[in-house]
Amino acid sequence: MFTLSASTLRPLFKAEQVRELDRRTIAGGIEGFALMQRAASSAWHSFRARWPQARSITVICGSGNNGGDGHVLAALAIQSGLKVQRVSLKALGELKGDAARAAELATSAGVSCEQWHAGCVFTGDVIVDALLGTGVRDEVTGPARQAIGAINAARQPVLAIDIPSGLAADTGAVLGEAVQADGTVTFIGDKIGLHTGEAPAHTGEIDFRPLGVKADAFFDIPPFAWRLDEAWLGDAFASRPRTSHKGDMGHVLVLGGAPGFGGAALLASQTAARLGAGKISLATAPEHITASLMRCPEVMAHGVRGVADLDQLPQRADVLVVGPGTGQGAWGQAVLQHALAAKAPLVVDADALNLLASHWPDERRDNWILTPHPGEAARLLGCSTAEVQADRPAAARALQKARGGVVILKGAGSLVASVAGLGVCPYGNPGMASGGMGDVLSGMLGALVAQRGEVEQSACLGVLVHALAADRAARDAGERGLLASDLASYARELVNP
Missing domain, CATH: 3.40.1190.20 (Ribokinase)
Structure with a gap:
């Protein structure tokens, strides 16, 4: 069926396959934090291409690597002269690993941060969803669910990093509630769950950025599916x-x-x-x-x-x-x-x-x-x-x-x-x-x-x-x-x- 796939169809992967591609890329000599910086830089360029007139931005960060991408993006935004509102689902002192490094980078760049609370008002021209990544499998609850509801209730356009929070990366199902984004920038390998089920109502336009990772070089990680293309x-x-x-x-x-x-x-x-x-x-x-x-x-x-x-x-x-x-x-x-x-x-x-x-x-x-x-x-x-x-x-x-x-x-x-x-x-x-x-x-x-x-x-x-x-x-x-x-x-x- 897919004899033309190598040149005309985009490969799609499950979340665990993309994580494995990520692990192998890091094992091959690219530091995990450097890969996070690449992702944030790609997200920043995607944001600028879509909303060139924006003068302010709200970045809502979770506690994992998806949140880390958001922290680095916030630093890039303030360095480019935008007014930045950074909201963290978790206290910055409780973050670990690359997410903690990313948060410190944003703080050092002069980005202030407020912890998420009910009634938080989003002030940016555009909201960036960096709450939850592709590893979420169970129904979203607690503060993350509240934050997703607040994003959806806001009037500003939304850019989702990697995947709209609350959307299942392998199925496109909504895990209780999911961010309704106007655009999604996704990395390394495109995900099957961004293209079927409830996903079309949540992703907006999808911008795929491979971050220099050539997924087709890993022959033992075959694509889970192929995205059909007019070409x-x-x-x-x-x-x-x-x-x-x-x-x-x-x-x-x-x-x-x-x-x-x-x-x-x-x-x-x-x-x-x-x-x-x-x-x-x-x-x-x-x-x-x-x-x-x-x-x-x-x-x-x-x-x-x-x-x-x-x-x-x-x-x-x-x-x-x-x-x-x-x-x-x-x-x-x-x-x-x-x-x-x-x-x-x-x-x-x-x-x-x-x-x-x-x-x-x-x-x-x-x-x-x-x-x-x-x-x-x-x-x-x-x-x-x-x-x-x-x-x-x-x-x-x-x-x-x-x-x-x-x-x-x-x-x-x-x-x-x-x-x-x-x-x-x-x-x-x-x-x-x-x-x-x-x-x-x-x-x-x-x-x-x-x-x-x-x-x-x-x-x-x-x-x-x-x-x-x-x-x-x-x-x-x-x-x-x-x-x-x-x-x-x-x-x-x-x-x-």
């Missing part, structure tokens, strides 16, 4: 040979649209056509045929009352998309059963996933893409939606292990899990919280599998194109009112770079 598209969608014909571009069969649920299947089939598949067939309830012909006459629509009407359609297709609008009744069950009997790759979405959970609990195959949202993933895993969201990477990997193929766990920071690794999509926007978005994704995936003949890279590319198309649509006309049907034209541009 991948140029390599993935080469120009077609001039002699291409529709038979070369694959045949997609969309199975969906039970009586009364035709819209989802129509969206999926039309989007598949816009993404470049050579032939699109639609097997749907007879009452939806007229609407299909009016909406997209290029789609070959077939009325299906029961599986007998499917005849040899599944055998003639290169990929089957099953689930959009199928429902969970007899019609949907029969259609899914027929699809599962075919040998072609499958894209399984919506009610077909719920039917898999309830009627085919042991079904597993290597040539399908499952596209659950958190609720559907919970039903497939036999757990709660909250448990899925508490550790989305673990849920995606567990579902892929149980069911095989490729699993796309949808939501903010969609995840793509396969035997080859885990991909994270950093794109998308709240405008996608509308009906039909999943159906459009299924159509895109079907078209890409039909043209490429494989499921792993097709899944990553489909998720990437889907999210980027939504971002372009929102850029042009706003997030509110964004319709699933708006995406097809933008997606077409993206697959023709």
Whole structure:
């Protein structure tokens, strides 16, 4: 799946992996305090690039190395002429190690310090969150929780150092309460938890600074995941040979649209056509045929009352998309059963996933893409939606292990899990919280599998194109009112770079 990763995708790590990279860097001859100074200097440059007009700053420091970064940044700020308010969660005399050295450096530079207390008023133009680092795993309580609440209640913009305090670095879950930052500057190795779960609502723009550490030089610390990137598209969608014909571009069969649920299947089939598949067939309830012909006459629509009407359609297709609008009744069950009997790759979405959970609990195959949202993933895993969201990477990997193929766990920071690794999509926007978005994704995936003949890279590319198309649509006309049907034209541009 990640054959292009070395040049076009950013590696993502778990917190313990980054700590190990940090330890090895120090063991290699760079003093820990020097590395802290590098981090603070990088954070200072990130701050200045984002808020060049700021004349004052509030730095809130915890008791660990994350707080140490904050103390050094405070020293840099006062040396540059800014008015600095330094707030420490712990008395300076109680700090230890590099954090104590950093605090002394700031004091020697002339930065005064006040200890955190309830009712503390933040006076800086910008607040810097240096409270908690990536090692926090349990729910945040006590003074740290109070300070996080005060930061979120303040009106000033916020820069988080390494990670917004209260956000889990490995999962993107909120540990009780987390800082809502406008920007996050993170160091050494980018963290998986900054890109999925609740993270997009807390990180703001992420500025990654490696501090001179080359993570790829440590071959025994493989990335936990890869961040998908728009730059991948140029390599993935080469120009077609001039002699291409529709038979070369694959045949997609969309199975969906039970009586009364035709819209989802129509969206999926039309989007598949816009993404470049050579032939699109639609097997749907007879009452939806007229609407299909009016909406997209290029789609070959077939009325299906029961599986007998499917005849040899599944055998003639290169990929089957099953689930959009199928429902969970007899019609949907029969259609899914027929699809599962075919040998072609499958894209399984919506009610077909719920039917898999309830009627085919042991079904597993290597040539399908499952596209659950958190609720559907919970039903497939036999757990709660909250448990899925508490550790989305673990849920995606567990579902892929149980069911095989490729699993796309949808939501903010969609995840793509396969035997080859885990991909994270950093794109998308709240405008996608509308009906039909999943159906459009299924159509895109079907078209890409039909043209490429494989499921792993097709899944990553489909998720990437889907999210980027939504971002372009929102850029042009706003997030509110964004319709699933708006995406097809933008997606077409993206697959023709």
